[in-house]
Amino acid sequence: MYKTAMLAKDLVAASSKPLVLSVLAEGESYGYEIIQKVRELSGGHIEWSDGMLYPVLHRLERDGLIESEWKEADSGRERKYYSLSSKGRGSLSAEREQWLKVHNTLCKLWKLKPVST
Amino acid sequence: METQTRFDLNVAIENWRAELASQSDLTTDMRRELETHLQDSIAGLRQHGLNDEEAFWVARKRVGKPGQLGEEFIKADPASVWRERVFGMTLAALLVWLWSNSSAQIVTIVSNAISRLLVYEIPGWEMANHPWVDFGMQTLRVLVRILPICWLAYFVAKGRLNANSKLVVFFRSRSRLAVSALIWSLLNGCYGFWSVLHAPQIQSKHMAQAIAVRSSFTVDYPFLINLVYSMSFPIAFIVLLVWLMPAQLQAKPKAA
Numbered sequence: 001m002y003k004t005a006m007l008a009k010d011l012v013a014a015s016s017k018p019l020v021l022s023v024l025a026e027g028e029s030y031g032y033e034i035i036q037k038v039r040e041l042s043g044g045h046i047e048w049s050d051g052m053l054y055p056v057l058h059r060l061e062r063d064g065l066i067e068s069e070w071k072e073a074d075s076g077r078e079r080k081y082y083s084l085s086s087k088g089r090g091s092l093s094a095e096r097e098q099w100l101k102v103h104n105t106l107c108k109l110w111k112l113k114p115v116s117t
Numbered sequence: 118m119e120t121q122t123r124f125d126l127n128v129a130i131e132n133w134r135a136e137l138a139s140q141s142d143l144t145t146d147m148r149r150e151l152e153t154h155l156q157d158s159i160a161g162l163r164q165h166g167l168n169d170e171e172a173f174w175v176a177r178k179r180v181g182k183p184g185q186l187g188e189e190f191i192k193a194d195p196a197s198v199w200r201e202r203v204f205g206m207t208l209a210a211l212l213v214w215l216w217s218n219s220s221a222q223i224v225t226i227v228s229n230a231i232s233r234l235l236v237y238e239i240p241g242w243e244m245a246n247h248p249w250v251d252f253g254m255q256t257l258r259v260l261v262r263i264l265p266i267c268w269l270a271y272f273v274a275k276g277r278l279n280a281n282s283k284l285v286v287f288f289r290s291r292s293r294l295a296v297s298a299l300i301w302s303l304l305n306g307c308y309g310f311w312s313v314l315h316a317p318q319i320q321s322k323h324m325a326q327a328i329a330v331r332s333s334f335t336v337d338y339p340f341l342i343n344l345v346y347s348m349s350f351p352i353a354f355i356v357l358l359v360w361l362m363p364a365q366l367q368a369k370p371k372a373a
Contacts, residue, residue, distance in 0.1 A: 031150065032157035050154060051181030054147065055189045062194055079157075080150045 007046050016048070016056045018095040021088055024066060028083035031057060057082055065091050124170040130155065133177060142187030144201045155180055204361040205273070211298065211354040213266060218305045220262045228254050291359045298358070302351035 007015070023034050034057075035048050060066045065088035071081050084092070104114040133155065137148050158176035159169075167175065180186070191198065231254075287297050 030153070030157075032154050032161070036161075049181060050158070050179045051186045051189055054150060054154075055192060055194075058147075058190070058194050058197075077153065077156065079153050080146075 007042075012046065012048070015046075015099075016053075017060065018092065018099055019046070020053075020056060020060060021065065021084060021092040021095065024082055024084040025089070025092055028081045030079040030081050032079075034082075060088070064088075124173075126159070126169040126173060129170075129173050137183050137186075140183045140187045142191045142198055143183075144197050147190055147197075151180060151186065200361055204358065207354055207357050207361065209269075209273075211351060211358065212269065214354075215298075215301055215305060215351065216265060217262065219301070220258075220265070222305070222308050224254075224258045224261050227257070291362055294362060295355055295359050298351065298355045302348055302355075305347075305351075 019038055020034060023029060023037055029037070031050075031053055035050065035053055038046050038048060057066065057068075061068055061082070064085060066082045067085050068080050068082050070078055072078050100115060106112075107114040130152070134148070134152060137143065137151065140148075143151075155176050158179060159172045162172035162175055163169070181189075287294055
């Protein structure tokens with residue numbers, strides 16, 4: 001049976017970078033919160049496995065797109081917070097442009113209303 | 118599944134942590150991050166009405182199998198684990214080197230004090246020539262040299278050197294690590310140099326032996342050159358340590 005509800009594996013992997021960068025563009029966050037936010041915004045269609053996100057975060061950090069810091073939350077619990085770097089901001093706008101190009105091409109083919117860039 | 122005993126969340130997390138610790142592909146920082154994630158996940162599930170045990174098992178399943186996690190993480194940063202290992206090895210080499218010098222000096226001071234006590238308190242005793250005293254001193258020397266290193270090895274092997282251990286006081290920041298290692302090295306160097314300068318007045322055979330160990334010191338050179346020479350090894354290692362120091366050891370210890 002073909003499952004349409006969940007995103008295909010390749011697409012999940014490809015979209016993880018722009019999604020993480022976009023979430024962090026709204027403010028610093030930690031792994032658990034990022035997963036929750038993406039699940040909520042996608043209406044449950046994008047379900048990241050917990051173990052998958054951290055390697056993505058670490059790779060983005062190594063590439064200098066995001067920065068991390070251990071911080072104590074209000075609850076007293078320590079968490080590793082990630083935030084967008086200036087290089088990450090530049091990368092996000094490039095990603096945004098590319099994804100919208102793909103999106104608009106598909107929209108035209110499917111006779112849907114394209115999104116303004 | 119049958120649960121006769123009451124489920125203890127803290128024990129369950131402790132066991133999970135131990136299981137994760139056996140995964141050599143994960144650095145301590147990654148393990149700590151995964152643990153905070155597990156805790157958040159459990160807290161979230163409990164808000165949805167699950168009890169401690171259910172929340173733990175669901176959260177544990179969601180985080181993933183330790184083996185798979187290791188594979189995924191190492192793909193993201195293959196060098197990270199090695200960076201941490203080299204840091205550990207460098208730290209161990211420096212500690213063993215510094216301790217092998219310090220312990221010789223501690224034994225020298227202690228044995229000197231004992232020999233003085235014996236000479237003054239028990240007249241007629243030729244301390245250095247007495248076989249039992251000699252044997253005792255040799256045993257003390259060996260124990261002082263070896264026991265702390267054995268303890269340290271045990272401590273590290275048990276995985277106690279992490280963000281929660283008391284030793285982290287020395288790792289709180291790069292500067293702290295550098296300063297404490299430098300002070301130790303300097304004390305070593307100064308005492309060694311001083312003991313060589315006073316060599317002619319030393320009667321104890323043990324003291325003379327200790328000095329023979331420190332053959333790198335010669336009175337022909339000026340004090341500073343001697344000091345720089347003897348410090349070159351520890352300084353090179355301290356620079357390497359500060360560079361390699363894992364970020365998670367710099368963080369504040371976790372609030373209980």
